[in-house]
Amino acid sequence: xxxxxxxxxxxxxxxxxxxxxxxxxxxxxxxxxxxxxxxxxxxxxxxxxxxxxxxxxxxxxxxxxxxxxxxxxxxxxxxxxxxxxxxxxxxxxxxxxxxxxxxxxxxxxxxxxxxxxxxxxxxxxxxxxxxxxxxxxxxxxxxxxx
Amino acid sequence: xxxxxxxxxxxxxxxxxxxxxxxxxxxxxxxxxxxxxxxxxxxxxxxxxxxxxxxxxxxxxxxxxxxxxxxxxxxxxxxxxxxxxxxxxxxxxxxxxxxxxxxxxxxxxxxxxxxxxxxxxxxxxxxxxxxxxxxxxxxxxxxxxxxxxxxxxxxxxxxxxxxxxxxxxxxxxxxxxxxxxxxxxxxxxxxxxxxxxxxxxx
Numbered sequence: 001x002x003x004x005x006x007x008x009x010x011x012x013x014x015x016x017x018x019x020x021x022x023x024x025x026x027x028x029x030x031x032x033x034x035x036x037x038x039x040x041x042x043x044x045x046x047x048x049x050x051x052x053x054x055x056x057x058x059x060x061x062x063x064x065x066x067x068x069x070x071x072x073x074x075x076x077x078x079x080x081x082x083x084x085x086x087x088x089x090x091x092x093x094x095x096x097x098x099x100x101x102x103x104x105x106x107x108x109x110x111x112x113x114x115x116x117x118x119x120x121x122x123x124x125x126x127x128x129x130x131x132x133x134x135x136x137x138x139x140x141x142x143x144x145x146x
Numbered sequence: 147x148x149x150x151x152x153x154x155x156x157x158x159x160x161x162x163x164x165x166x167x168x169x170x171x172x173x174x175x176x177x178x179x180x181x182x183x184x185x186x187x188x189x190x191x192x193x194x195x196x197x198x199x200x201x202x203x204x205x206x207x208x209x210x211x212x213x214x215x216x217x218x219x220x221x222x223x224x225x226x227x228x229x230x231x232x233x234x235x236x237x238x239x240x241x242x243x244x245x246x247x248x249x250x251x252x253x254x255x256x257x258x259x260x261x262x263x264x265x266x267x268x269x270x271x272x273x274x275x276x277x278x279x280x281x282x283x284x285x286x287x288x289x290x291x292x293x294x295x296x297x298x299x300x301x302x303x304x305x306x307x308x309x310x311x312x313x314x315x316x317x318x319x320x321x322x323x324x325x326x327x328x329x330x331x332x333x334x335x336x337x338x339x340x341x342x343x344x345x346x347x348x
Contacts, residue, residue: 026321029271030290038183042197046175046204053208054168 066139073131077124156220163211175204178221182228188287189232190241191273199235203228218301225302229288241276274324275317282317285310 156177162170182203186196207227214223275286284303289310292298300307 026271026318026325027294029268030275030286031294032268033184033188033272033290035180036184036187036193036196038179038200039197042179042183042201043172043175046179046201047172049201049205050171050175050208051168053205 063139066135070132070135073128077128153219153221157216160211160214160220163208171208174207178204178224182224185225185228185287185291186232188291189236189276191276192241199232200228202235203231206231222298222301225288225292225298226304229284229302233284271321271325274321278317278320282313282320285313286317289314 156174159170159173163174179200182200183196186199186203187193190196190199203224207224210227214220275283278286285299285305288299288302289296292302296307296310300310303310305313
């Protein structure tokens with residue numbers, strides 16, 4: 001029994017020492033790497049690319065100040081559209097209304113079912129087109145309607 | 147790999163570049179070209195590609211020089227940036243590597259008698275590093291690139307030292323499994339070198 005234990009112990013020690021020696025060889029192989037010397041034209045080619053970069057005009061920053069109103073308007077329209085879509089879905093029988101819809105003023109719900117609803121959408125689209133046209137003219141530096 | 151560097155010289159060159167002197171960047175490239183090319187080489191083991199990747203890293207450094215916060219040394223910033231560039235480059239166009247299990251086993255000790263064979267075997271082991279899963283590959287590359295400086299490798303990777311240590315240990319275990327006879331080979335080389343030496347002496 002003791003002999004078997006001793007043999008097992010020796011085997012374990014041998015395996016451990018083998019593993020340690022493989023590890024040290026791995027360390028040796030990975031740590032001893034020959035050094036590459038960059039080719040003679042490397043510095044010149046890097047500097048050529050850097051000079052090209054330096055000669056390039058600086059990128060125009062995105063005009064956040066001017067874009068924010070437009071982004072907000074679009075977000076508003078999308079949100080309104082989503083609410084409207086859900087409300088029209090709710091109007092169908094058998095679909096439960098989400099509780100937060102109760103917070104929407106009742107006149108909106110009345111407007112949603114008016115027959116002139118499609119005319120409203122057309123007006124909104126025309127308004128948005130006009131606004132974007134005016135904005136683009138303004139950004140291009142031209143004032144007025146024409 | 148230790149770079150012939152002086153933090154003050156780097157800082158002065160960076161200040162000049164930021165003041166509009168493009169040629170001052172040449173000084174930086176001259177000082178750091180060898181480390182960056184060697185680092186790239188360890189990522190791809192292709193000389194031409196390594197130079198291309200190092201060039202991209204320098205151009206990226208040029209663009210981002212103004213973003214270098216002086217909290218860390220210039221070299222730490224540059225190595226971390228280069229590691230990012232190399233990582234994304236290899237993600238776009240991976241190197242052709244065999245899976246770790248399919249990497250050729252180095253020849254057995256009986257046939258190991260010359261330097262060329264020994265080099266070839268070492269190269270097989272180094273290439274096997276590229277076949278490791280990415281989370282273990284990069285720690286191995288950067289740890290040995292930084293001459294086993296754990297802190298420097300952790301800075302380049304942006305990882306805590308403990309995490310890096312754990313990944314290195316797992317990577318070594320994978321490599322040990324792949325090359326279980328590595329120590330025997332070395333012993334054979336050393337004994338064959340000893341015999342050759344003795345014969346030459348006689």
